[in-house]
Amino acid sequence: MPQISGLELASRMQQLRPEAVVLFMSGYSQDALGPQRALDEGAALIHKPFTEKALLQIVSTIIAEPPEAPNIG
Helix, strand or coil, rough: CCCCHHHHHHHHHHHCCCCCCCCCEEEECHHHHHHCCCCCCCCCCECCCCHHHHHHHHHHHHHHCCCCCCCCC
């Protein structure tokens, strides 16, 4: 996103709606993101490219067992 990072957007959303669950998606590995952009362990993440089946599977999993809110803010 050109104006804001996904982590910043998620942090702002968490402030407004703490109960919201965030699914991060990235074309980069955690190693490529570096320590400043690394997600907390247990954060919901799907890597691009992904199939419709993979997206449906992770969303179903998150609905059934929401991950703990990552410490992003």
